[in-house]
Amino acid sequence: MPDVDVIVVGAGPAGSCAAIVLARAGKKVVLIERGPFPGSKNMYGGVVYPRILDQLIPEWWLEAPIQRWVTRRSTMIMTDTKALTIDFRSQAWGAPPYNGATAYRPDFDAWLADHAVAAGAELICSTTVTGLLHDANGHVSGVVTDRPDGELTASVVIACDGVNSFLAKQEGLYGEFDAANYTLGVKETLALPKDVIDERFGVRGTDGVDIEIIGCTGGVNGGGFIYTNLDTIAVGLVLKLPKLAAQKQRPEQLIARLKAHPAIAPLVEGGEIKEYSAHLIPEAGISMLPTLAGNGILLAGDAAALCLAAGIWLEGVNFAMASGMYAGQAAAEAIRSKDTSVAGLAGYQRRLEATFVLKDHRKLRRAPELVLSDRVQHLYPEFATSVAERMFRVDNPEPKPGVRKIVAQERKRVGIRRRDLAKDGLAGLRSFG
Amino acid sequence: MIESPWPEISFEDRIGTASFNVHHTAHIVVDGKVCADCSTRECIVACPANLFVPTSDGGILFNYEQCFECGTCYMVCNREGAITWNYPEGGYGVVFKRT
Amino acid sequence: MIGVCLKWVDRRPEPAGVGGGPDQPDERFAGVSAADQAALEWALRQRDLAGGEIVAVTVGPAAADAVLRDALAAGADRAVRVDRPFGAPSRTVADDLATVFAEATTVWCGDYSFDRGTGSVPAFVAAALGIGQALGLVAIDVDVAGIGALRRLDGGRRERLAITGRAVLSVEGGTALLRRAPLRGLLAKPVIDVVVPAQRIDAAHPADARPFRPRPRAFAPPAGSTALDRIRTLTAAGATVAHGETVTLDPPAAAERILSALREWGYI
Numbered sequence: 098m099p100d101v102d103v104i105v106v107g108a109g110p111a112g113s114c115a116a117i118v119l120a121r122a123g124k125k126v127v128l129i130e131r132g133p134f135p136g137s138k139n140m141y142g143g144v145v146y147p148r149i150l151d152q153l154i155p156e157w158w159l160e161a162p163i164q165r166w167v168t169r170r171s172t173m174i175m176t177d178t179k180a181l182t183i184d185f186r187s188q189a190w191g192a193p194p195y196n197g198a199t200a201y202r203p204d205f206d207a208w209l210a211d212h213a214v215a216a217g218a219e220l221i222c223s224t225t226v227t228g229l230l231h232d233a234n235g236h237v238s239g240v241v242t243d244r245p246d247g248e249l250t251a252s253v254v255i256a257c258d259g260v261n262s263f264l265a266k267q268e269g270l271y272g273e274f275d276a277a278n279y280t281l282g283v284k285e286t287l288a289l290p291k292d293v294i295d296e297r298f299g300v301r302g303t304d305g306v307d308i309e310i311i312g313c314t315g316g317v318n319g320g321g322f323i324y325t326n327l328d329t330i331a332v333g334l335v336l337k338l339p340k341l342a343a344q345k346q347r348p349e350q351l352i353a354r355l356k357a358h359p360a361i362a363p364l365v366e367g368g369e370i371k372e373y374s375a376h377l378i379p380e381a382g383i384s385m386l387p388t389l390a391g392n393g394i395l396l397a398g399d400a401a402a403l404c405l406a407a408g409i410w411l412e413g414v415n416f417a418m419a420s421g422m423y424a425g426q427a428a429a430e431a432i433r434s435k436d437t438s439v440a441g442l443a444g445y446q447r448r449l450e451a452t453f454v455l456k457d458h459r460k461l462r463r464a465p466e467l468v469l470s471d472r473v474q475h476l477y478p479e480f481a482t483s484v485a486e487r488m489f490r491v492d493n494p495e496p497k498p499g500v501r502k503i504v505a506q507e508r509k510r511v512g513i514r515r516r517d518l519a520k521d522g523l524a525g526l527r528s529f530g
Numbered sequence: 531m532i533e534s535p536w537p538e539i540s541f542e543d544r545i546g547t548a549s550f551n552v553h554h555t556a557h558i559v560v561d562g563k564v565c566a567d568c569s570t571r572e573c574i575v576a577c578p579a580n581l582f583v584p585t586s587d588g589g590i591l592f593n594y595e596q597c598f599e600c601g602t603c604y605m606v607c608n609r610e611g612a613i614t615w616n617y618p619e620g621g622y623g624v625v626f627k628r629t
Numbered sequence: 630m631i632g633v634c635l636k637w638v639d640r641r642p643e644p645a646g647v648g649g650g651p652d653q654p655d656e657r658f659a660g661v662s663a664a665d666q667a668a669l670e671w672a673l674r675q676r677d678l679a680g681g682e683i684v685a686v687t688v689g690p691a692a693a694d695a696v697l698r699d700a701l702a703a704g705a706d707r708a709v710r711v712d713r714p715f716g717a718p719s720r721t722v723a724d725d726l727a728t729v730f731a732e733a734t735t736v737w738c739g740d741y742s743f744d745r746g747t748g749s750v751p752a753f754v755a756a757a758l759g760i761g762q763a764l765g766l767v768a769i770d771v772d773v774a775g776i777g778a779l780r781r782l783d784g785g786r787r788e789r790l791a792i793t794g795r796a797v798l799s800v801e802g803g804t805a806l807l808r809r810a811p812l813r814g815l816l817a818k819p820v821i822d823v824v825v826p827a828q829r830i831d832a833a834h835p836a837d838a839r840p841f842r843p844r845p846r847a848f849a850p851p852a853g854s855t856a857l858d859r860i861r862t863l864t865a866a867g868a869t870v871a872h873g874e875t876v877t878l879d880p881p882a883a884a885e886r887i888l889s890a891l892r893e894w895g896y897i
Contacts, residue, residue: 131617132621132625133660138599138623138624138626201628221812221815224620225617225619243619243809244810244811245810276605276606286629338602347580348576348578349544372547374626375579375600376598376600377601377605549641619809627641
């Protein structure tokens with residue numbers, strides 16, 4: 098008999114949701130976290146969309162440690178001197194049942210893990226899982242930790258051990274490793290008085306802003322973001338690893354460059370750095386997805402590369418929570434039917450395919466590559482902002498040119514081939530349409 | 531390029547804003563012999579914690595203490611065996627608060 | 630009985646409680662100092678060698694149970710928490726500890742905590758128990774027959790001690806690295822005895838609790854005709870520096886002299 102029913106490795110959003118589901122199903126579950134507390138190793142690009150939590154914690158918004166509710170969502174396209182912003186706001190997002198929220202992950206993840214503990218899961222912190230145990234048939238049968246007498250056996254192991262997931266790699270669930278599938282997220286949390294934040298970002302109370310930026314990362318492909326917490330703001334970049342490594346500016350220098358941009362400087366000026374942080378992101382979408390289940394093992398969250406980086410949609414925590422929840426359900430089901438082989442755990446893949454977790458990824462399979470492509474990164478921002486500049490510039494006594502003429506001229510000037518524009522437009526339509 | 535309108539803080543002050551519970555043994559080991567004949571040195575520019583420092587004799591000096599445990603270094607490194615990467619012992623390493 | 634004192638404090642580097650009494654530690658960042666960890670390790674080594682029961686004790690609110698759970702996981706036999714709000718004065722804490730340690734042969738403490746405590750608790754515990762004290766130990770050798778230790782003295786000197794009777798020992802963090810708790814230890818359900826002291830002190834004594842802030846001292850304007858001279862006078866630059874003073878006085882007068890010096894320097 099194994100020591101416990103399920104071992105969940107990593108008490109992030111995926112792991113805690115898996116543990117909540119399993120503990121509520123009456124399973125004996127141990128949740129192992131390598132940090133001193135859940136969330137202590139976690140960092141993200143700022144917005145969590147907790148809709149999926151409706152299924153686990155009704156009216157979660159009454160108790161979740163939220164900084165601000167995102168009522169204003171902007172996408173900014175910039176060059177070194179220009180910026181074109183699409184700015185949307187909805188007061189509906191500032192009231193129940195809400196949409197997106199900003200939160201500190203050390204708060205949010207710890208809160209979610211508390212729910213797992215309350216449901217009956219055993220949380221073991223400060224313990225790193227260093228490997229997997231296998232039975233005579235080669236099925237995963239437990240984990241090895243870095244503690245003395247550190248082996249623990251279980252019917253199922255759910256690996257929610259993050260973007261570097263050494264467990265998934267040890268089990269051979271990842272294909273050929275490629276650094277191009279990953280981006281580096283770097284971020285500064287800047288302290289500003291709440292009323293200054295409210296004023297600069299045009300919000301009140303606990304309403305918040307999330308700005309996603311393209312064209313702000315110098316020669317490195319990637320993107321930027323700024324979002325508001327209650328009395329801090331966060332500004333950061335997402336940088337494609339091979340491109341970052343192939344040039345000369347360090348990540349913090351690239352952040353400084355963004356902070357100095359005329360469109361950004363007035364927002365961040367005077368903010369005192371409270372925390373500088375960094376984390377990797379699995380950003381290639383469906384093309385890098387590992388095998389999600391093995392005999393006695395499931396992958397969820399970043400460990401399963403379930404992070405959606407599709408330009409206008411940048412989501413991760415919700416994918417982690419949902420995949421963790423479905424992994425928990427599938428594991429409980431497999432244990433009930435006494436078959437924890439890859440066939441017995443097939444309910445996991447089935448659930449992911451039936452919901453947004455894989456449906457969104459399949460629909461947006463072309464998006465990550467398109468968004469991080471050289472044209473979108475380096476040519477289109479110049480093209481879009483120059484078209485806007487020409488449209489809004491008054492050239493009297495010259496008459497106004499037609500939009501079609503401006504577009505044609507600017508396309509030529511920036512050096513975008515008509516064929517490429519059509520191709521990318523079609524790819525965009527297929528993905529986002 | 532754009533010049534910053536206000537002085538940036540030193541890297542020591544920057545990294546000092548994050549908390550680290552430093553273990554007495556290194557979780558990442560860099561083999562300087564392998565790095566000695568590496569000319570690209572992706573780690574130096576990419577490591578967000580600036581832990582890789584070139585030395586005057588052409589080697590690489592690596593500090594593990596203020597590591598974000600992100601994995602960038604082993605991913606960008608193209609020298610087999612240069613970086614032995616592990617997580618620190620449970621409970622040690624970086625502790626984020628406001629991320 | 631081998632006693633171990635563990636203080637539950639906020640381990641974050643920034644000072645807690647600026648401008649007032651100590652803040653309640655943030656549970657996520659709270660723990661014990663390296664010195665307290667070393668104290669527990671020495672207790673474990675002593676027990677492993679000479680036998681006995683290790684009782685780990687903390688004085689604090691329910692959240693402080695975390696440090697006792699860790700101690701039990703690492704191998705302590707019993708855990709007791711004296712229920713008090715965070716930030717009780719040293720004397721009160723020591724009295725609480727002494728009540729639990731009435732039968733203890735050895736009491737191990739760390740010689741400092743993270744929150745810039747005064748380090749006075751071990752001495753108060755020894756006084757309350759009426760037993761010997763050996764504080765600020767930098768090297769320890771536990772043997773079946775007794776404990777050999779090296780104690781730090783002023784001026785870089787060391788005192789070699791052979792400890793045989795009952796004693797309170799405070800150790801520096803570098804003396805031992807606490808063993809890592811086995812996984813089974815963490816999975817075991819911890820049992821923690823909670824003692825509610827009869828006389829409750831709910832608020833910290835303000836004089837005990839505040840962070841150290843030297844009192845401002847009034848200086849006469851420096852003499853000198855030029856700014857440079859005045860700066861020289863003010864900073865005593867170039868002057869021969871006096872390295873303390875040596876006086877021979879009888880004990881009451883010596884105590885008074887020490888107090889007046891501390892007052893002059895702003896410590897009290």
